[in-house]
Amino acid sequence: MYSKSAFTKEQQIARLKERGLRVPNEALAIKYLSHISYYRLGEYWYVMQSDKEDHIFKPNSNFEDVVALYNFDAELRLLLFDVIEKIEISLRTKLIYHLSLEMDPWWFQNCDLFVDTMAHAKTLAGLEEEITRSRSKDPTIKKHFKKHKDDKRFPPSWKTLEQTSFGTLSKLYGNLKHTIESKDVIAEELGAVNHTYLPSWLQSIAQIRNFCAHHSRLWNRNLPGTVKLLSKPPHPWIVDKINVPKQHEFIHLYVHMCLMKYLLNIIQPNNQFTARLETLFTKYPNVDPNALGMKANWEKEPLWIEPTNDKSYLPLKKSEK
Incomplete structure (x- = not known):
């Protein structure tokens, strides 16, 4: 049975220091823990631990490095x-x-x-939920249903798929x-x-x-x-x-x-x-x-080298308009 109890921010910092994490600025650490949960930050300090079972940190592990990650x-x-x-x-x-x-x-x-009609039926059900939500919020969908109230189909693809x-x-x-x-x-x-x-x-x-x-x-x-x-x-x-x-x-x-x-x-x-x-x-x-x-x-690598002379997406000059 799970038996761990909740800790205050001060207790959380004390526990981290006991386990070997350096926390030079405790006031700043408390501020971070006020906005980012201990559990969420734990996903980033996990790799800094030499003993994952007892949660012992490697030498020179710093709270600042956790925040940077x-x-x-x-x-x-x-x-x-x-x-x-x-x-x-x-x-x-x-x-x-x-x-x-x-x-x-x-x-x-x-x-x-x-191909898969069952999967397609689930996709359509999801689409219907999205359109139902949009019907009360999106002016385009709202106007469509008002104008075409007798048409029981979804709005055409250029309207429906913009909501998906x-x-x-x-x-x-x-x-x-x-x-x-x-x-x-x-x-x-x-x-x-x-x-x-x-x-x-x-x-x-x-x-x-x-x-x-x-x-x-x-x-x-x-x-x-x-x-x-x-x-x-x-x-x-x-x-x-x-x-x-x-x-x-x-x-x-x-x-x-x-x-x-x-x-x-x-x-x-x-x-x-x-x-x-x-x-x-x-x-x-x-x-x-x-x-x-x-x-x-x-x-x-060629994939990651970005062209420096490609102007195809740059704004047109006045002379080109």
Whole structure:
């Protein structure tokens, strides 16, 4: 039976010091513990312990380093959330455009287009919940139902799918029958060649998006290794075989960030993902990139080298308008 009792912040600090963690500024530590729970911070000092059973810290372990890891992770989540937003919007746009033209604007309701009809039914149930919530809040959905009150269908895809999550979009795409032309077209436009690879990429990115949205730890976290990598990607990837992630390394965040970078390079060629990641490591020098599965000289690989002369996304000059 669980018998541990609650500790005050002062008792928490005393316990940490007893176990060997250096806390030079106790007043500041109390301030942090007033806003970040002991249990949450524990996910970051766990690796600093030489004895995980008795929670004894390694020599020279510092509370400041724990906070630095926590802050690094928080800023990493914000960075990845921003990157994933661009991927999500692109995927949503392509699903709406290609499938509405190939089929009709209500393709997402047609169970004949999907492999797993049970999974599709669950996806539709989730869509209905999202639309019901939006019906009272989103003016576009509210106006649609008012104007088309006799139409019992969902709003068309360009309205409905704007209300859905990345996870739902990923499920819709992955569950489409392979005979549907748009499934390969979308994969090709995103550099995944065909439908074989893209579903696993989207599933992993959707899961990481959920971690970001719920403020869950990404640093030093094991992730499900389900992604499929292209043997010969049509766009810049990793050339040094030593740096190409192996199957057993897919649990690390790095391979998933590589896939995000690969997609982002297609969606927004002049992105600053590499520069922002390098800035983050410079800001927090005590963070070991290896904890994320990052290779030596990762930033020198073609995948991560950002073009300096790509002006395709820059604002037009007055003379060009």
